[in-house]
Amino acid sequence: MDSRTSDRDVRTPLRSTAENGLKIVIVGGFGVGKTTMVRSVSEIRPLSTEETMTRAGVGIDDAAGVQDKTTTTVAFDFGRISLNDEMVLYLFGAPGQERFWFLWDQLFAGTLGAVVLVDTRRLADSWYAIDRLEHHGTPFIVARNDFGGPQHTLEQVRDALDLSPEVPLVDCDARSRDSSKAVLIALVEHLHALSSARETTP
Amino acid sequence: MSPRLDDEDPDRLYTVTGGRSRVDAGAVDLVTLIVSESEPSTGMQSEHVRILTLCRRPTAVVEISADLGMPVSVVKILLCDLLDTGAVTARHPSVTRVSSSPGVHPSLPDPELLKQVLVGLQNL
Ligand SMILES: Nc1nc2c(ncn2[C@@H]2O[C@H](COP(=O)(O)OP(=O)(O)OP(=O)(O)O)[C@@H](O)[C@H]2O)c(=O)[nH]1
Numbered sequence: 322m323d324s325r326t327s328d329r330d331v332r333t334p335l336r337s338t339a340e341n342g343l344k345i346v347i348v349g350g351f352g353v354g355k356t357t358m359v360r361s362v363s364e365i366r367p368l369s370t371e372e373t374m375t376r377a378g379v380g381i382d383d384a385a386g387v388q389d390k391t392t393t394t395v396a397f398d399f400g401r402i403s404l405n406d407e408m409v410l411y412l413f414g415a416p417g418q419e420r421f422w423f424l425w426d427q428l429f430a431g432t433l434g435a436v437v438l439v440d441t442r443r444l445a446d447s448w449y450a451i452d453r454l455e456h457h458g459t460p461f462i463v464a465r466n467d468f469g470g471p472q473h474t475l476e477q478v479r480d481a482l483d484l485s486p487e488v489p490l491v492d493c494d495a496r497s498r499d500s501s502k503a504v505l506i507a508l509v510e511h512l513h514a515l516s517s518a519r520e521t522t523p
Numbered sequence: 524m525s526p527r528l529d530d531e532d533p534d535r536l537y538t539v540t541g542g543r544s545r546v547d548a549g550a551v552d553l554v555t556l557i558v559s560e561s562e563p564s565t566g567m568q569s570e571h572v573r574i575l576t577l578c579r580r581p582t583a584v585v586e587i588s589a590d591l592g593m594p595v596s597v598v599k600i601l602l603c604d605l606l607d608t609g610a611v612t613a614r615h616p617s618v619t620r621v622s623s624s625p626g627v628h629p630s631l632p633d634p635e636l637l638k639q640v641l642v643g644l645q646n647l
């Protein structure tokens with residue numbers, strides 16, 4: 322492999338045959354390890370960018386021609402994995418706070434699925450994200466990023482998150498490439514199971 | 524020919540996009556891959572030159588955004604001109620979905636595509 326420095330200066334370009342970009346979103350509360358997970362599995366150093374969106378606020382007053390608009394800027398980071406000659410998977414790390422979701426709904430439309438990263442010391446941070454994904458019908462799994470601290474069983478975590486039994490819940494260490502890779506595989510296996518079931522259902 | 528840009532402009536993003544603020548956002552996705560079809564020419568605005576140089580190999584919209592240090596929506600507007608003139612082409616994401624049934628996820632990628640993703644991940 323290239324050395325760290327050259328890796329950082331010149332990003333490996335995609336193959337010229339690359340034609341199909343796919344998305345997976347890693348969502349979670351502040352400092353839960355989103356960027357760390359992207360970095361662990363990405364073939365490029367995570368890049369960051371931002372998007373600005375304006376939406377009409379509540380109380381639009383058409384008669385007066387006055388619109389109450391709010392502009393939100395959201396920063397997110399991403400990495401990528403070339404899956405084969407044609408397919409490239411982009412991984413997005415997205416903060417899960419409530420105020421960002423109208424952006425995610427647009428930016429991440431068409432995503433294959435999502436990983437909700439949770440820290441057991443701050444489980445409440447992920448309630449909103451889980452709710453939103455369920456509501457939106459985006460398939461997801463939950464990954465507990467192990468920061469040490471008090472031990473909880475996965476069952477306890479599932480209860481605390483009020484997670485339905487069919488949503489996979491796995492343990493991970495976002496700093497480990499193998500562990501992060503296993504999380505992505507668990508998600509795609511879950512998606513595959515859901516999708517296969519759908520296909521065989523009349 | 525595009526007017527020369529002034530880097531000192533107080534509202535740079537307004538300038539680079541020629542004041543336009545809307546774009547057919549549905550057409551270009553974050554992960555649409557952009558490919559240059561021609562070399563930069565003299566008189567092109569600097570952002571267009573950078574995009575054409577970057578996209579000699581396929582490059583996702585979001586990567587262009589990160590490299591240019593500009594919001595995704597601005598990059599999409601910049602790309603519109605280049606797409607219109609055929610200076611770049613777009614390879615749009617293609618995810619076949621299985622039909623939805625009531626009460627479950629509205630749509631899911633088809634199993635064959637997911638299988639390919641799985642194999643790609645396992646080979647990492
Ligand atoms: N012990 C431990 N530390 C971790 C793990 N994953 C991440 N960290 C550390 O936690 C800190 C936050 O990780 P980030 O990856 O920056 O988290 P983030 O979710 O991207 O944070 P924001 O983007 O700021 O919301 C870093 O110092 C990481 O090194 C883990 O699995 N175990």
Ligand SMILES: [Mg+2]
Nearest residue numbers: 355356398414
């Ligand atoms: Mg981060």
